[in-house]
Amino acid sequence: MSNLKHLKEEWKAVFSCMGCGDCGYAIRPAVGRYLTCPVKEAKGEEGFEIYFSRGRMNILKSLLEGKIPLSKELAKWVYQCSECGNCTEVCHMTHNENIILPTCNWIDHVKVWDALRKDLIEAGFAPLDRHENLVDYMNDDQMKNPYGEEKVKKFEWTGEFPWIKDRGEFVFFSGCTMPLRQVDTLKNMMKILQVAGKDIAMSKDEWCCGSIALRIGDEKSVLDLLKHNVEEFRKMGTKTLFTACAGCYRTWKKDYPELLGEALPFEVKHITEILIDMLNDNEIPFKAEEGEKLKVTYHDPCHLGRHMDLYEIPREVIAQIPGVELVEMKRNRKNAWCCGAGGGVKSQFPDLAKDISKERIREAIESGADILTTSCPFCTGNMNDAYKEMGPEVQERIKLIDIIDLIASKI
Amino acid sequence: MSDLFNKLEKIVSDKYISNDIYVRHAYSRNVDIVLQGVPDIVIRPKDAQEISEILKVANEENITVIPRGAGICEFGGSKPIGDNGIVLDMKRMDNILNLDEENLIVTVEAGISWGKLNEYLCHFGLYTGSMGPGSGMSASIGGGISHHSVGGGGCAKYGACTNQLTSLEVVLPTGEIIETGSQANKYSKFPFNRFGNGPDLAGLFCGDNGIYGVKTKISLQVFPKPEYAEYKTFQLPRREREVSAKILNEIRHRGIDVYDAMYIMDLLVRLTTQERLMPMWNQLKKKRGVIFYTIEANTEVELDEKVKLLDKIMLDNKTEYLGSEISDGNIAKWHYTEQGHWQFYHNLWGIFPSMQPLTAECFCPIKTYPKIMNDIDQWDMEHDEEMRKIFDVAGSRPIAGSGPIVLIDGNNVEITCGFTSFSSYVDGKIHEFIDNLNLSLWKSLLERVTKQGVQWYMMGEFMSRLMVDIGAYSEEFYTLMKSIKKTIDPNMILSRGKFNFWGDK
Numbered sequence: 001m002s003n004l005k006h007l008k009e010e011w012k013a014v015f016s017c018m019g020c021g022d023c024g025y026a027i028r029p030a031v032g033r034y035l036t037c038p039v040k041e042a043k044g045e046e047g048f049e050i051y052f053s054r055g056r057m058n059i060l061k062s063l064l065e066g067k068i069p070l071s072k073e074l075a076k077w078v079y080q081c082s083e084c085g086n087c088t089e090v091c092h093m094t095h096n097e098n099i100i101l102p103t104c105n106w107i108d109h110v111k112v113w114d115a116l117r118k119d120l121i122e123a124g125f126a127p128l129d130r131h132e133n134l135v136d137y138m139n140d141d142q143m144k145n146p147y148g149e150e151k152v153k154k155f156e157w158t159g160e161f162p163w164i165k166d167r168g169e170f171v172f173f174s175g176c177t178m179p180l181r182q183v184d185t186l187k188n189m190m191k192i193l194q195v196a197g198k199d200i201a202m203s204k205d206e207w208c209c210g211s212i213a214l215r216i217g218d219e220k221s222v223l224d225l226l227k228h229n230v231e232e233f234r235k236m237g238t239k240t241l242f243t244a245c246a247g248c249y250r251t252w253k254k255d256y257p258e259l260l261g262e263a264l265p266f267e268v269k270h271i272t273e274i275l276i277d278m279l280n281d282n283e284i285p286f287k288a289e290e291g292e293k294l295k296v297t298y299h300d301p302c303h304l305g306r307h308m309d310l311y312e313i314p315r316e317v318i319a320q321i322p323g324v325e326l327v328e329m330k331r332n333r334k335n336a337w338c339c340g341a342g343g344g345v346k347s348q349f350p351d352l353a354k355d356i357s358k359e360r361i362r363e364a365i366e367s368g369a370d371i372l373t374t375s376c377p378f379c380t381g382n383m384n385d386a387y388k389e390m391g392p393e394v395q396e397r398i399k400l401i402d403i404i405d406l407i408a409s410k411i
Numbered sequence: 412m413s414d415l416f417n418k419l420e421k422i423v424s425d426k427y428i429s430n431d432i433y434v435r436h437a438y439s440r441n442v443d444i445v446l447q448g449v450p451d452i453v454i455r456p457k458d459a460q461e462i463s464e465i466l467k468v469a470n471e472e473n474i475t476v477i478p479r480g481a482g483i484c485e486f487g488g489s490k491p492i493g494d495n496g497i498v499l500d501m502k503r504m505d506n507i508l509n510l511d512e513e514n515l516i517v518t519v520e521a522g523i524s525w526g527k528l529n530e531y532l533c534h535f536g537l538y539t540g541s542m543g544p545g546s547g548m549s550a551s552i553g554g555g556i557s558h559h560s561v562g563g564g565g566c567a568k569y570g571a572c573t574n575q576l577t578s579l580e581v582v583l584p585t586g587e588i589i590e591t592g593s594q595a596n597k598y599s600k601f602p603f604n605r606f607g608n609g610p611d612l613a614g615l616f617c618g619d620n621g622i623y624g625v626k627t628k629i630s631l632q633v634f635p636k637p638e639y640a641e642y643k644t645f646q647l648p649r650r651e652r653e654v655s656a657k658i659l660n661e662i663r664h665r666g667i668d669v670y671d672a673m674y675i676m677d678l679l680v681r682l683t684t685q686e687r688l689m690p691m692w693n694q695l696k697k698k699r700g701v702i703f704y705t706i707e708a709n710t711e712v713e714l715d716e717k718v719k720l721l722d723k724i725m726l727d728n729k730t731e732y733l734g735s736e737i738s739d740g741n742i743a744k745w746h747y748t749e750q751g752h753w754q755f756y757h758n759l760w761g762i763f764p765s766m767q768p769l770t771a772e773c774f775c776p777i778k779t780y781p782k783i784m785n786d787i788d789q790w791d792m793e794h795d796e797e798m799r800k801i802f803d804v805a806g807s808r809p810i811a812g813s814g815p816i817v818l819i820d821g822n823n824v825e826i827t828c829g830f831t832s833f834s835s836y837v838d839g840k841i842h843e844f845i846d847n848l849n850l851s852l853w854k855s856l857l858e859r860v861t862k863q864g865v866q867w868y869m870m871g872e873f874m875s876r877l878m879v880d881i882g883a884y885s886e887e888f889y890t891l892m893k894s895i896k897k898t899i900d901p902n903m904i905l906s907r908g909k910f911n912f913w914g915d916k
Contacts, residue, residue, distance in 0.1 A: 008839045015765035015834040019442045020757065021481045025502070025549035027526030029533065030750040033548075045503050046426045048434050048453065049482070055437030062436045064836055074433055094754065096745055098691035098737045101754075102762040 004063060004070070005122070006115035014060045016106040023053035023087035023109075031095035034331055036086050038338040039345075042355040050077050053087035053109055060116065070119060075126045078117065080352060082345045083110045083215060084338035085306040093334075110307070113343075117217025130348045131216045139221055144207040145176040146347075154179045155204050161190050168201030171238040171266075173229075173252065175245035176208050177377040185377065188408035189244055189271060195411065196283035203232050211247040214255055216344045226256055234265050244271040244404065246303035246376035247342070253308065270304060272314045272375050272403065279320040286410050289323030296324050296406065297369035299360060299383070300336035301376030314375050314403060321410055329360075329367045337363060339374075341382035350385075357386035365397050375403045415472045419454055419497070422464045427455040427503065438498045439491075441484045444767045444834045445849050446872060448491035450477070450498040457503055459580055459588050459627040466625070466904060467586040469497060475907035476584075478621045480522060480551030483544070485770055488620055488871025489554070492908035499625065501553055507531055508628065514603055516577055517633050521553030521626040525563060525572075526753065528552065538636045540569035544869075548753035553626040558869040559618040561819045562772075562827075564752030568670045568707070569634075570820030571868075573617040578602030580628030581616055584900035588627075591616075602630035615895070620870050621906045623899060637707035639714040640670070642743035643722070644703040645730035651677060651700040652781035654728050655816065658702060659777045661724045663822050667717055670707045671746065672818040676700040676784070679759075679815070686762055691740045695733075702730065703743035756814065759831065763807045769853040770814065770829025771874045773865035777822050783863050784813050787828055790859050797848055798830075804842050805833035811856060828860050829853065854880075872909060879911040 007014070023036050035041055037052035049055030056078075062068045092104045120126040127135060134146035144151055157179055158164055164172075178186045193200055207229055210222035233241055241264075243249050253268040278284050296318055304310045311333045318326045331337045340346070340356025361383060364372040374380055380402050387400050401409075420428050429435075430452050439449040451474070456462045469476045475496035479489035490498065501522035509518045512535060519528055525539065525547030532538055543555040547563030552572075554560070556579070559571040569575065578592040591613035592605040605613050616624050647654055655674035662669055681698040683689040692698075704721050708714035725732070733740035745751040759768055775783060791798070791811035802808040814827030830852065835845035857874060858881045861867070867874050878884055884892075893912050896903070903912060 011836060011838060012764035015444070015836055016761035016767075018757075018760040018767050019440055019482070020546055020760070021483055021549045022546075022754075025481055025524050025526070027524060027530050028548050028750045028753060029526075029530045030748065034530070045455065045457070047502075048429060048437065048455065048500070050431075050434045050437040054482075055434075058438075058440050059433050059436050061836075062439070065841060068432055068436055073431070077433055094745075094751070095749060096737055096751075098689070099742070099745060099751070099758070100688045100690070101757050102686065102688055102760060103757070106761055106764050 004119050006118040007060060007064060010112045010115045011064060013107045013112050014057055014064060016103060017054065017057040019054050019058065021054050022090045024049065026090050031093070032331065032335045033090065033093065034335070036090045038082060038084060038086070038340055038356040038359070039080055039352065041359065042340065042352055051080065060112065070123050070125055072125045075120045075128060078113070078120065079126070079128055079131070079216070079344055079348055081113055081343050082302070082338050082340055082353070082356070083113055083343035084302040085110050086338060089306060089334045114217055118219060121217045127216050127218060128348050131344050134347055135213050135218055135221050138208045138210065138213060138225070145180060146208060146212050147176060147180045149180050157183045157187055158202065158204070160187060161194070163194065164190070165199070165201040167236045168199060169237060169239040170199055171201045171203070171233055171236055171241050173206055173209070173233070173241050173243040173248060174202065175243055175248040175377070177381060178244055181381055182377050182402070185402045185404050186244070189404045192284060192404065192407055192411065195285060196278050201236055203236060205232055209248045209251040211251040212344065212347070214251060215342065219259070223259070226259055230256065230260070230264060238266040240267050240269055242269040242271055242274050244377065246270070246301035247378055250303040250307050270310060270375070272310070272317050275317050275407065276313050279317060284407065284411065286322045289410070291323070293323055293325040294371055295327045295369045296371045296373055297327050297329050297364050297367045299329070299339065299364070299372060299374040299379060300333060301374055301379045302338050302342055304376060305336055306334060317403060318373065318406070321407060323410065324406070327367050327369050329363045331363065339379040339382050341378045346378070346382055353382050354386040354389060357383045358390060361387055361390060361394060361398065361400070365394065369398060371406065372398055372400045373403045373406050377402070415468070415474065416452060418468045419452065419465060422461055422468070423454055423456055427457070429453050438479065438482070438500070441482055441487050441490055441871070443485055443487060443769060444765070444832065445769070445846050445853070446487035446490070448487070449494040450491050450496050452497045453500055454497055455500045455503040459582050462499065462582045462625050462627060463586040463588055465497070465499065466582060466584060469904050470585060470902050473902060476904055477906055478553070478625045480554030481524060481546070481549045483546045483550050483554065484869060484871045485772070486869065486871030486873040488869065488909070492872045496907070501551060504627065510535065511601060514601070515633050516602060516630050518602060518628060518630040519552055521629055522551050524549050524551055525555065532633055533636070536635055537633045539572070539631060540575055540634045541565045541572045542752060543572050545753065545756040548750070552629050552631070556617055556626055556629060557619060557621050560869065561825050562756070562817055564746070565670055566820065566825070567672050567818040568668050574820065575632045576613055576617065576629065577605050577632055578630040579613045579616055579626055581624035581626055583624050584905040618868055620875055620909055622896060622909050623905070625905070637709050639708045639711055640705060640747060641714055641718050642703065642705040642741065642747045644701050644733045644741040644743045645725045646695060646697070646733060647700045647702055648729040652784055655700065655702050656777050656781050658724055658728050658730070659818050659824065660822070662704070662721065662818070663777070665720060665724070667706070667720055669721070669818065670705040671752070672702070672704045674700060674702045674816040675742070676813065678810070678812050682762065683758055688758060688762070691738055691742065695740060701733070701740070701742070703741070703746070705743050705747045759814065762831070763805070765805070765834040765836070766807065766831050767834070768829055768831045769849055770827050771857050771867055772825060772827050772869050773860065773867045774819065774823050774825055775863070775865045777824055779863065780816055780824055780826055783826060783828070783860060783865065786859065786863065787811050787813060787856070790856055791830070794852060794855070797852060801833055801845055801848060804837055804845060807833070809833065826865070828856070830856060875910045876908070
């Protein structure tokens with residue numbers, strides 16, 4: 001039986017939730033707010049309040065008051081949440097810097113959900129079966145990635161890029177999803193960097209960043225990975241570590257320093273932060289563009305946007321691509337709809353994750369865009385799975401590509 | 412219980428019913444820190460027919476049914492009183508059924524929010540006028556009609572949202588489905604007027620706090636949204652309560668159809684700037700209260716004329732104009748142009764950890780509110796010792812007071828009065844005495860305000876029972892209300908315990 005150690009640390013957040021229900025129902029067109037919880041909406045008519053934050057906060061109050069216990073059954077509800085943080089946005093939302101809501105001071109929903117997940121893990125009610133497999137793979141010495149692939153497979157693609165160094169100041173962290181599931185995008189990224197003359201180093205002994213374990217609340221499983229990775233990149237002489245994965249970015253930039261209790265010995269950047277510098281310095285040799293501009297809309301990955309406040313740079317990147325016009329979806333930036341993959345939903349509840357993505361793809365079509373792009377391999381992968389199921393009617397109206405591939409197509 | 416569950420499951424199918432302990436706890440609270448009631452079953456019906464069947468089963472099994480819109484009642488109205496019953500989650504019924512553009516009437520299912528409906532209407536240049544309660548971004552239309560809600564914008568011009576009601580479809584506690592107003596005539600093709608065909612039976616269900624029937628289909632008059640609007644905020648001089656009341660009174664007496672007018676008292680200005688929540692008011696040298704108006708017009712000339720009249724009233728009363736931008740302190744602009752009217756009240760929630768208001772909302776004539784506010788201050792001083800007991804645990808002292816004073820229809824205002832207090836759960840410990848103190852102080856303050864002659868509208872569990880407990884109802888009124896209840900709900904199935912009809916104090 002857990003003593004709710006982690007949840008107790010979040011009591012201020014739990015009991016500061018008034019129960020207004022905006023995290024379930026808010027629609028406020030004047031500020032671009034059209035509903036909040038992707039899970040509740042994907043559940044449609046079956047959307048009991050347990051699927052969104054207010055209902056969950058009510059359960060947490062009862063847990064802390066000792067009225068109900070933790071259990072495996074609770075875990076099955078709890079992990080049906082992508083931890084997108086949209087509930088936090090609506091909870092704090094005024095959309096005006098002159099008016100601040102007091103809930104900003106106390107309530108960080110994702111932190112609360114993480115605390116609950118940690119307690120569920122420590123009490124033995126989690127991880128759920130598929131999550132357990134991922135963590136096992138991630139910690140397997142022959143793998144060190146959650147996809148169950150052999151370690152060497154993650155680096156096979158580097159054979160095409162012999163110029164990548166073993167040591168250096170500007171170092172790439174590849175993560176697991178891109179090299180194991182979207183390797184063409186990764187290769188495109190390297191070609192862009194190569195053509196711009198960038199000097200890149202990489203470790204062939206990087207391990208999974210541990211994002212998946214952190215998101216399901218298994219902090220202990222991450223500590224070895226963290227220590228190994230930080231030490232590995234420190235030894236390489238890293239001054240800037242960059243990654244093309246929004247999940248890795250959040251983990252390196254936010255979670256690692258928090259877990260270590262100190263700043264990392266190098267800076268961490270997302271690929272879009274690198275690309276914008278390259279574009280501003282005219283380092284990317286685009287081919288001449290003719291004809292009508294392609295309309296492109298950008299999906300904000302939660303781990304980049306709401307979790308890390310990186311909204312404008314990807315847009316600035318898109319705006320500088322020749323022959324492209326950026327159009328916005330109805331819900332963008334802080335109001336952006338999640339793709340549904342995060343928080344362990346993709347692995348444990350894949351159909352739910354796809355249902356959420358389908359709504360996002362339909363929204364992209366409504367924007368009038370020809371292309372839906374994003375800057376997270378996890379979002380790309382999940383949206384692609386949904387896209388494939390949506391059939392030709394959708395596929396003829398919009399294409400889905402990573403921001404890196406979009407740039408590569410113009411070189 | 413399982414027999415009951417099986418009967419209900421047959422009505423809605425297994426996807427829309429739950430007796431899972433966690434689902435039940437998710438529905439066990441509303442917007443307050445002391446009242447909890449865990450239902451036995453939560454059910455999400457799809458239409459009036461299903462609700463009718465559910466109510467028939469509930470009568471057979473003698474189990475209470477509690478309708479719940481968006482669950483935002485501040486007084487425990489949309490959860491059971493005690494641990495029992497069936498919560499009827501109406502949010503599955505959130506569709507727009509028809510927009511009659513010619514007759515300017517929209518018909519919706521009761522679970523739809525004011526936000527969703529107005530988002531739809533804006534594509535036709537229309538709005539609901541009165542935008543429901545202050546929580547209208549999420550609150551349901553059915554809940555608004557059940558409470559005569561005001562506060563979400565537009566109630567100075569259009570009044571409580573029930574003023575717009577044209578027709579209701581209601582499932583009675585025994586399962587019969589009725590339609591009111593023009594729809595009482597079976598030959599009427601569409602809802603067009605609330606009154607006639609006998610008494611205004613829709614009125615029976617307006618503000619009934621969910622005791623007489625379950626609203627399922629609602630027809631509202633809608634309005635073209637005027638093209639022009641102005642919104643200005645002013646700081647008040649000394650004796651701000653009396654001056655603000657004088658201003659609101661003058662607006663009414665000059666017949667100016669303000670869309671909204673609101674007085675926000677010095678305590679709120681001081682507290683919210685002190686806690687760095689309102690940067691727009693940082694520059695105010697004196698942290699006095701503010702007053703704002705919003706006004707709409709169909710032409711620029713009409714707007715200018717109205718603005719001149721309003722500004723004259725404001726400036727003649729020695730208020731100080733704060734400037735046109737939100738950053739100048741013009742909260743009226745945020746309120747109107749950014750739909751802040753649906754979020755203004757959030758500023759008072761959680762200023763300190765777990766601090767939440769224990770309030771109730773009432774109507775009173777403009778001229779009486781300064782006295783009521785002064786009396787609330789007096790009450791606060793009289794209960795300082797009890798408040799300090801909470802301070803000793805929570806680290807902050809509860810504060811009694813009133814929320815913003817909102818001009819509504821007639822020569823009346825809405826007052827939100829109560830006190831902000833703290834949850835009994837503090838840093839891993841439950842201090843039960845705080846719950847008890849919260850309840851007794853809440854009762855004491857609301858009794859005091861009731862005796863000033865106010866009119867409560869959203870009453871829920873707490874206020875509806877308190878009115879009876881303190882003997883505030885005239886005997887004749889309460890007897891009639893009770894006899895209607897007995898007639899249409901002989902087993903007291905619907906919202907059992909509200910208004911204390913069974914005398915189970």
